[in-house]
Amino acid sequence: MSIVSLIEYEDASDDVRAVYDDIMATRNIDWINNFWKALANDPVSLKRTWESLKQVMGPGALDPLVKEMLYVAISMSNDCDYCIHSHTAAARGKGMTDEMLMEVVAIVGMANETNKLVGGLRVPVDDVFL
Amino acid sequence: MSIVSLIEYEDASDDVRAVYDDIMATRNIDWINNFWKALANDPVSLKRTWESLKQVMGPGALDPLVKEMLYVAISMSNDCDYCIHSHTAAARGKGMTDEMLMEVVAIVGMANETNKLVGGLRVPVDDVFL
Amino acid sequence: MSIVSLIEYEDASDDVRAVYDDIMATRNIDWINNFWKALANDPVSLKRTWESLKQVMGPGALDPLVKEMLYVAISMSNDCDYCIHSHTAAARGKGMTDEMLMEVVAIVGMANETNKLVGGLRVPVDDVFL
Amino acid sequence: MSIVSLIEYEDASDDVRAVYDDIMATRNIDWINNFWKALANDPVSLKRTWESLKQVMGPGALDPLVKEMLYVAISMSNDCDYCIHSHTAAARGKGMTDEMLMEVVAIVGMANETNKLVGGLRVPVDDVFL
């Protein structure tokens, strides 16, 4: 249960509605997911977070699907329930197959394993990597 | 400083050498990095970890560079010094530019921010994502 | 579902009841929350944890509300469901408004983002900070 | 060692210099710390991160020192070397004493302990907190 209220479009102030409108236009959808409705309790933070996300996930050197899978991978590694569900849905919308999803989670698992092995044994970084 | 000794090729047992040889052949290099030299204190674990890594990072549905960038991203999110250095080097060897690297780290940062925002506010997952 | 039983006041031993009584007296309430009922399976650990918490969160250089918001912030950063709910309730009881809560979570998000950016890029600490 | 180059003011492009100038003006200092010099490899990300940080840490419902101590606390909980050093310096500049610092770290430690105790035992959240 959210610790703040979820602000619906009809109850939102004009500045919140402006962000909601931009989210729906940018994503070509007609609804707002709960994350934004919770953040809307702080309209400035809502706007900042949305603008940041739009920029980070927007056009760049990396393919949009690759960006989305990176987001899924971090969310899995952080065990973030909401984020795994929402970003997996987004990645699937951009073409991620079940086979690709299983490879992403396998890398998440393997990286966490070797991260702990090398850190646990305090292995010094090889000069050649520096 | 490593809490176990690093086992050099010339001091290694036959089963450790067999893994070292396979690492060098697979990667087409003539040296072994410290991670494997530390793991070699447990030859069975060394072989298992190498075989697993080779499989996870081998041919599949995802591009090798994408796989390597996913590994870098998790290592950054986990703040693993050794892994960031070694996997960034590997990703650069496969074509990652500085521009791509900066996009990877931006996504790592952004995902960690929104993971905490949504978790911190205990936002319920929208039905449509389930 | 808890992996140990929750020990109610009426089923508790004398030493557990003594801690329960002190919790209720210190907080001026007439009930015990589930955290303590679970810890009560180890009466020595229950007493130690309560005494420690009472000391750490007791009078000092920092304002009680500030202390509680620090607790909320760490719990959010660790994605601890129980702790977010219980410490948010406590902070609200001490005067935290929704506006303050939204600022706390914004800092939690931002700190997690920059922590990962700076760690991900392995930025060396400036001499002036040392 | 940073995995990207640190961009000095004299080598920076105009848009990077504009951010550097704003950082120095806002903080009333005449130098730039390494975090920004690393981020400057992606000028858009540099500007976004600085603007976000300025907003999150700017005037609001919480006292500036409280905000800075929350930042320190998260950085400690995340074991971020750079961030602990830089934000502790900032907090001291705003009036944090050693006594207050020791209380912050004590809360970080205690919150991490109880977060793990309650999560480890899978204690259900009391209805009254929901």
Added chain:
Amino acid sequence: MSIVSLIEYEDASDDVRAVYDDIMATRNIDWINNFWKALANDPVSLKRTWESLKQVMGPGALDPLVKEMLYVAISMSNDCDYCIHSHTAAARGKGMTDEMLMEVVAIVGMANETNKLVGGLRVPVDDVFL
């Protein structure tokens, strides 16, 4: 809700069934838990993970119960709901009492506290430990 389907024995391919059979034979049980049913979406990953787990948790220098309690402790520290439940059940099957469980969780809590205290204060490692 799982983001992939859970593959039941009757719907499984021959290679998945072979792993399921080995799991049931090794553990002397007649059912498969959900973790393996989810991993079965990638039969190669399923086989690799099972073989690795069997090796890591198999006979060695450490007692099987000690190994299982180490697994429980890490799972608690990582706040992994599924893993705490499944490995606690396994540890109890190998003789872990409630008293032992409470000591495990107390160490998990204490280690997380002191890990953060020492890291938060950036305490240098004593030469004698190196």
Added chain:
Amino acid sequence: MSIVSLIEYEDASDDVRAVYDDIMATRNIDWINNFWKALANDPVSLKRTWESLKQVMGPGALDPLVKEMLYVAISMSNDCDYCIHSHTAAARGKGMTDEMLMEVVAIVGMANETNKLVGGLRVPVDDVFL
């Protein structure tokens, strides 16, 4: 570099010296490690932490070496440099061999891998475990 001064025995107040004396007597050693010297900046916190650690790691249902290896495992999973070094030294002093150490780190790695696999795929807990 520590962000607080390390307090030596000869500069310590009487209440700090009393804790130092108890640490040395309990452990039968004639020196104090840096962790306590840093905590000594808050004598009440120093005393509380030492008393807690002594209790948690003292006689109980689990063998002292098992307790120490659990501490090592958590510290490895948390990537705590100081703690890995100090608790590995302590565990070796109680009889941990290199073979046992390699098994501990293998379990830390494996548990982190499966924790992320099961969490990443959002696998529901089997009823039989509840």
